[in-house]
Amino acid sequence: MRSSDLIRWLERAAAAFEAHETWLTELDAAIGDADHGTNMHRGFQKVRTVLPSVAESDAGGILKGAGMALISSVGGASGPLYGTFFLRAAEAVAGKVEMNPNDIGALLRAGVAGIVHRGRAQPGDKTMLDALLPAVQAFDEAVAADQALQAALLGAVEAAERGARDTIPLVARKGRASYLGERSVGHQDPGATSSWLLLRSLAEAVEPGNGCA
């Protein structure tokens, strides 16, 4: 995977959040403040505008640009969370132009560790981590089993999707939804959903046209 694939990832993510803005906002309306779709869409439009300026950078530079754009434009809690994800991911692949599956693993792990650090959520708290943690684990296991990058990412996307769905019966313990307590049960977490979309965009970027939704 080359750093230019990261540009494609971010473009695809921007497209995905544009396409699913309403859906995410509806999910958020059920248990949050009905702005997640809007926020993610706005944030990734901002990312899109900075992409030309970082297109020639190494992998670290591209991800850092995305992270900075997100933290200043998302607004909600997902701003600092996804912003931290990309900034930490950027550190993991700083200076690289060509990345092997282990590098991608390091990128994802560092990013997710950033979200853990920032949000201090636990698995099962009904947050984006419920999609991201199983995804990273699936990815690492696939790479350890010598699977190709594409296959490993697809496995990760599958795990993220399952993780996002599995947030439905959970009681939210972080963020605005946590004020609802038991009433948050029965709704899919919008953050976990956007995390899944983000990873799906990454898988698509590796092999364009090979959708995996």
Add this chain to the structure above:
Amino acid sequence: MVGIVIVSHCATLARGLHALVGSMGQGRVQIAVAAGIEDDDTILGTDPVRIQQAITSVWSDDGVLVLMDLGSAVLSAEMALEMLPAAQRARVRLCAAPLVEGTVAAVAQAAGGQSLERVESEALAALAPKAAQLGSSPAAQAEAFPPLGHEPMETMANLPAPVETHGTSGEPPVATQAPSAGGTPNPRIARAGIVAARTVVRQRFGLHARPAARFVTAAAQCPVEVRVYNLTRRAGPVSARSINQVMTLGIRQGDEIELTAVNTEEHDVEGALRTVLAALTPGHGAGNQSLASRSAPPPGRETALPAEAMRGAKSKAPPAGPRALSGLPASPGIAIGQVRRLQEAHADTGEKGAESPEHAWERLERALAQADAELSALQADTAVRLGEAAEGIFAAHVLMLRDPVLIGRARTLVQGEAHGAGDAWRQAVAELRQGWEEVDDRYLRERVADLDDVAGRVNRHLASKGPSGVDGETGAPNQGESSPGGASAPADDGSPDDGVAGRQAAIIVAVDLAPSAAARLRPESTLGVCLACGTPLSHAVILARALGIPAVVGAGPSILEVPEGTTIALDGDTGHWWIDPEPDTLADLAERRRHQAAIARLSRQHAATPAYTRDGRLVPVRANVGSCAPSEMEALLGSGADGVGLLRTEFLFLDRTSPPSEEEQVAVYEALAEALGEHPLVIRTVDIGGDKPVPYLDLGQEANPFLGWRGIRQSLDLPALLETQLRAILRAAARRSDARPHARAGRRVRLMFPMVASVREVRAAREAVAHARESLDNEGVAHADVEIGIMIEVPAAALMADQMAPLVDFFSIGTNDLTQYVMAADRTHPRLGALLDPLDPAVLRLIAQAARAAQAQGIPVAVCGEAAADPVAVPLLLGLGVHELSVTPRAVAAVKGEVRRWSLNDAKVLAEMALHVDTAPAVRTLVAGTIEAILGSPPEPSSSVPPQADEIPCDQGSPPHGNPPP
């Protein structure tokens, strides 16, 4: 002057707040707003970059306080903090105060030129006035009210006002004089060197936020401490420098207040009071004349502040005063003392030029053997002094030291690659260590400290020059270490001068603490332990806890920058610590420490008195005993235990070539029962696993002794051995009842079988007892019936408890083994510590199941594992339905104290919640967070006093519900 940053999702909200506080800051406080995103007021959100810029814009060396609303505001502010240069970051505080109240308080303090710490603590306390006003007293408000008053608040209402107490009788009261005197009321000198002044508050809405802020600002600039008292409402006195406290006085228009200050020669105290009073004048700044020109309004007739609210708000201790730094609570208690740093030292492992492989290997083997012998001695000493859990630490060290892979690698390096002994050992350890460190596993990383400890021990013997220092700094494998010279006194000879055993009592500060260094800690010379790294599960922490030494771990690198000799304070219950704590904090901590000490003292004093829960349930607290060695007997008899809840009889069977005779056993059991007086003695039949060499048992080498032929399984297979022990127990029971004819036969001696997994075993065991009884009958030997119980330590037994209960007279839950078997995690395995928490909900659920089965059958349940000695576990176990606890003798007093803190109902609520959380850490968090909510304020020492001993029977081991079988 401290700068203030307001962070909000909503730009309109933040601007409104800015306007609200702007005038309070009198134009001197730098206030910046970071709210909303992208310059569009309609978009709600926060932007870390803007927050960072806002902080920079109001930056000064005095620091910046950031107040924020919720959600992303907090995350964004944290991110902004990380984006600042480290030098600035240290003087920026993110404040957890409620946004509006906190900002008001912070600006008032900042305007008074207060320190960042003071500004922050006032902001944090800012909700208290509102809570007091509304008559609620949430626990969170507590810290607003450090007890400044001379009198407890609840008695204040009955006292005459201070001035009237001290005043000269002939003079008219100042307050009536002041308004008509045509100026600011005249302060005057009351008795006892106190200057006092009174006035009637004229502000239309009383002393609300802004006038109060002016007043407090003036008081803060005063050279002397000014106290204020609301005479009309009989509230106070409080410090006039604290806006939160002043606002609790509920000063309204027409209320008469009094200011007091201690008179000194150095300052113009009267002038100072006049200045503060002037600040109360409407139109302040234009002079005092306006005061005279107004007529006094009628005094307010509203009722005083609800005393309940005030009391509630005052009663709790503040968790963290100014400059509280955060670590992790590791060992409870408060320590205040000077820093003593552990010294770094390295061992010279004695390489002197080239060494022949034969010589090197011989040297290394000798050092390994010496280290081994030393660790075994340390293990034995620890077992006696600190109990089973602590002993296990060094048992694990022995296993590390004997690791064949490690030794094999060292040998290869010596013999195959001609390394010197020290060199080979270091490299072998380093390779193993690196492997452990590469694994992303917190618990394994924690065990690196143990490996270093063991390695250092060998290094020291290689050095052969005697002891060198404990390396508390780097954890490097080549550190020197010391240890006991002999088996009985590990701390005495041969210990390094590393600061662990300093002459002056102090707080030990280090990066981390090696377990063998921790084992040398002595409560008399170590007030507390504060570690930059480390975790609450590390072995050093377990040892500190066993020794009763308060500890905070994970304090961060800043603790290492504190110079030796500096006074620090730490609170092992909350994890907070303070550098050079302010007098207020110090006084408060000292008060709490005194309180804790009083409770501990009372616990000790009342260790021998039965422990009742608050709602009157007697909970017998017995001791676990593993030998009849004099030291152990001394510990037992001095512990105040209500008898022995677990006598491990293995000591009678080990280290000998033939099994103990019936007579020998009778003698031991009788002697012990005699020593216990009226208290019961629970004797467990022998439980020897394949890890112990017992020549006459032919145990063979077992791959997995914990799952092997042992306990009741083995006993049933060796009927002769079992019968001998059963006969001895039945006979001892008879002698006992002979000696005390009034005691019911066998009531005091009880019999218990270990490792029960199946109902068939219980039936067979009962048959064996019947058979032993029969044979004694036939021989005409005196004996008595005993209660028969089983250990619940195999999960199968817990799961089948309902079927087991009808067959036995009591259950005793062995939490150590139960945890190990439920979690399928070897207790001695260095990597599995995380799985071995007996508070894991999985373990708690099995305990609950066994307790329910026991209750249905009306038989008592005891817990005799280490969990019973864990203060966190005590309420959980009681709440789950456990009736008796049995712990290591030195924990008896503390456990009884813990029992006395709880009511059974509260414990049940807590236990019910614990059964429904997901992990052991979550259980611990839950208990920690709930204790205060459930118990309210910490117990008053007086409430710990149990009923008089002569009013209650010595032992009521049976549960109140159900009838225990005879």
